[in-house]
Every structure is written in structure tokens, then in C-alpha cells.
Amino acid sequence: MPERRNIRKITGLHVGLALLLFIVAIAVIGPSVSPYEMDATSLEQRLAAPSAMHWLGTDEFGRDVLSRMLNGARSSLVMGFGATLFSVLLGVPLGLAAGYFKGYTDDIIMRVIDVMISIPPVILGLLILSFTPPSLWKTTLAVGLVYVPIMVRLTRSVTLEVCGEEYVQSARARAEYNWYILFSEILPNAWPAIIVESALRVTFAILLGAALSFLGLGVQPPASDWGLMIAEARPFIASAPWIACAPGIALCLTVMAINLIGDGLRERLDPRLNRSRA
């Protein structure tokens, strides 16, 4: 059967991308297609089991679980991608500078990073969130800050590697400006490693953000967030398990989708990166 060979193999990357696209779609249009208002309460419908009226049942206030889930996708994605973006924006320039200028610049940046990396991630997050009222953007920044040192170290080590290459040497010999060498010669070659690492960080950030919301240090009620939903569902896990399971499974699927994409990207972009990641 010759036709069959022409069918492209579906890889984990495709599955992950499709799944993530679906979740992003939910985050974008979820609130407008949700069957009920996210915070519409109903005293008669408290803790109702899944039915035709409420596909995923209702919670302790009679709020529709499906509607809350559709609305909660947004904050998980914002936390995951926002925190990673923040760590890239702060970490990549610092790592480039440390690896390229070497000397004092490198020493100062890396000593600060060494100290930062020895701070337990939870404490760094809690420290930021404990003294001000928590909110989505603060949690996002706190989670992002936790991953800055990793981004700096990674970018620096890639920069050190690339700096030895001939095209960088020749750019230097041409007396190009430093910023030109950094952003036109080094950065394009550092991107693959940074992108692969970022994909991994997004999943960690989603999980950490959800855990902080779960602990009451992230998204605040009555807003809807998957971590927060699980926290609210905790007292009812025996009588109404669907309230906790729906957002829990949604979180797992999101993380798995991004993991699949990350692994796929790693195979495509840089086979050398298969070694252990720090």
C-alpha cells in the first residue's frame, strides 16, 4: 500500500500542539461559551452531581463547575506563560551579558545568581506574596522570579559556547558593536536552547502557580482558577468528587500537552540537549 507511507507520522509534538491549541481556545472563548455565569449561585442546586443541566455538576454554592473551569483556564495559562516570559526577559539579557563580557560583569551577575539559586523556591514565592495581598499578576511575577537564575545560567553557558565560534570571532574582528554581536550573532544561536528550556519552565510555572493559588496565595475568590477550585472542593471530596476532579484533570492535561511540545521541540531543535538539564 504505497499511499500509506505518505501519511506523516503523528508525533507527540502534534498531539501536544493540538491539545494546547484547544486549551488556549478555551482560555480565549471559554467565558463567552460557558453555559452559566461563572459566579451565579443557586441554593437549590448545591453539590449537584453531573447531569444534563450541569455537565460537570455544581459546587458548594451551586455554581456550575463546567463554567468555572472554562473561566479558570485563563489564569493558569497567564501564570505559566507570563512567569516564563518574565524569567526569559530578565534572565536572557543577564546571561548574555555574563557570558559575553566575562570579567567583572560575569562575576557580579553570577554571584548574585548563585545566592538567588540557593533560596528555596517556595520561600522566594512566599516572601513576595506574604506581605502584600495576593493577586494573579503578583503570583505570576513571584513564580517568574524563581526561574530567573536558571535562565541566566543556561543563557550564559550557551553564550560561552557560541562565543568561541568563528562567526563571532570574525564579527569581533570586524569591530562590530557589542549589541550587534549579542543580538544578531549570539542570540539567534542561543534561542533553540532557551526555547526548549522555556517549554519545560512553563509546566513548572503552571504547577507552582496552581499550588500557590491552592494555598490561598494566588488567584483570590470569587475569581475562578483551577488551583483555587481544587482548594475550594477539598471539604467535599467524599460527597462531591467531581468538583475537584474536573480542574485537576484539566491541569494534568495542560501540563502534559506542554511537556509533549517541549520534548518534541528538544528532539527537533537540538539533539545535544538530551543530556540532563540543570
Add this chain to the structure above:
Amino acid sequence: MLEYVIKRLCYVVATLLVMSVLIFLITQIMPGNIAHLILGDFASPADIATLEAQLGLNDPWYVQYLRWAGAMLHGDMGMSLSMNQPVSGIIWGAVGRSALLAGISIVLVAILGIWLGVYAGVRRGSKSDHAISMITYVNIAIPEFFWAIVIIMLFAGYLRILPATGYASLDEGVWNWMRHLILPVFTLVTGLIAHVSRLTRSSVIDVMNTQYIRAARARGLSEKRVIREHALRNALLPAITVLAIDIGVLMGGVVVAETIFSYPGLGRTLIYAIQHMDLPLLQASMMVVTFVYAMANLSADLLYAFLNPKIRYGRGRDA
């Protein structure tokens, strides 16, 4: 090696110094002042002013910091505002119970994670390798707090064989004590075992493809000896690094697990202190967590250096 150890120790001291300043400053500017918290809402401004003077709250911040840090170094962590007990008593009891939880977990993660990884790695492509890969792939994606709820539902809700929450001291019977530890430990290790085993697997596969393994096989050594004497030595180095990174993840997990299982450890104390704005308790528990983490990192680094000849003979890790 000695130089490396001294350098590492300096980092630890620097980290603790920086963290103590950060923790002190940030908690000092938290909403609500201490005198107000102690005296309650109905205190007169004059009483508050007197107590502020008594506690030295009007001194510049560095004087206050030095007084606080000096007392900490002497083991005096002050009085808890919400529990009216010395903080040190609360903290040390909690540290012991958390150490038990984390200790059992990290040992299980190290043994089971590395064993699973090696088992799958040397059987690359087999059915058992695929099964292990599938299961670990799902496991790393499950948030700890959700997993905890699932196993509470299963073991405490439906099967009713294990307690859902709480802690029993050893005096209440060994079995009773163990029963209360099983679910929290199960929560903590599931994701980490998956993580460690996946990375061990890939490093075993990397090593098995190297020249010297081919050379060892060509010399006619049995597969068992090739793996045990040649592959494992090199494959385990990355596994140790991963374990060190996972200590940080584990500490986050401990905070979550203790909260869910109402386990009276350091993590729950920390969350309690935040929720009740108990400054002395919060400062002390944050310092203790930082200290434990720094120590764990230090020992992981030293173990890594000891096993890695490149560092043992004085060539830096990131040169």
C-alpha cells in the same frame, strides 16, 4: 577540593546573610505593626507607643536587624504572637516532623527513582520500558495537591484503610504512627520518582552508547558487569544532580502536603504564620527553611564534587 569546599561554605554564609536581611526587611514592612498586633484593636495610642519603645521599634532598621539576628544566632527566636509560646519550641518540634516526612521521601525517591530509571534504561525499547515511560510521563504532569486529594479519596474515602489527615506520635503505637505517614509520603514521592527515573533512564542510555561501554563489551565482559562496573558509575552522576534540584521541589511539596494532610510540620507552620500575620514565627520558619535548603544543597554539591574527578582535582565545574 579544599578550595572548592571553602568556596561553597562562603556561598552558604552569604546566602544566609542576604536571606536574613531580606526576610527581616520584608516582614517588617508587612501591613500591621507588631505593637498593634500584640495589644489588639482596642489599645490606646499611648499604650502602643509605650510598647513600641519597649520593643525598640523606633530604632533604625539595622539596629533592629542586628538585635534580631543576634538573638537568632543564640537560638532565641522570640515569642509567637498568635500562640503565646516561645517560637523555638514550636519550630523545633515542627522541624523534626517535617524532616521525618522529607527524609523518608528523599530516600524512597533516590532508591526507587534510580532503580526504575536504570531498569528501563538498560531495557530500552522493551515493553517494560514503554510501560514505565508512560506511567512516569503521566505522573510528572499531576499537581501534588490534586494527587493528594485523589489518594485521600481512594484510601481514606472509599477503602477506608488509612487516615485522611493528622499525625500520631510514636507513643500512640508504631503502626498508628506509620499509617499517618503513608499518604503524605505517597503524595510527595510519586512525581519525584517519575522525574528522577526519567532522567536516570536517559543518562543510562547516553552512557550505554559510549565507546568505553562498547570496549567493555568487546572485551567479553558479562552484561551485568558492564552495567554494574562501567555504566552505573557514570550514569549516576546526573542522577545525583537531579536529586539535589529535587530537594527544592520536595520542600515546596512538603508545604503543600502538610497543609492538605494537616500534618504538624514546618510547612504548615509557615502557612499558619502567613495567615495569622505572626511575624516572629514567620521570620523564624523562613530562616529555618532557608538554612535546611542551603545545607541540603551544600551536601549535594559536595557529594557531586567528591564523585566527579574534574572538580576533585581542582578544575572548576563551570569553567
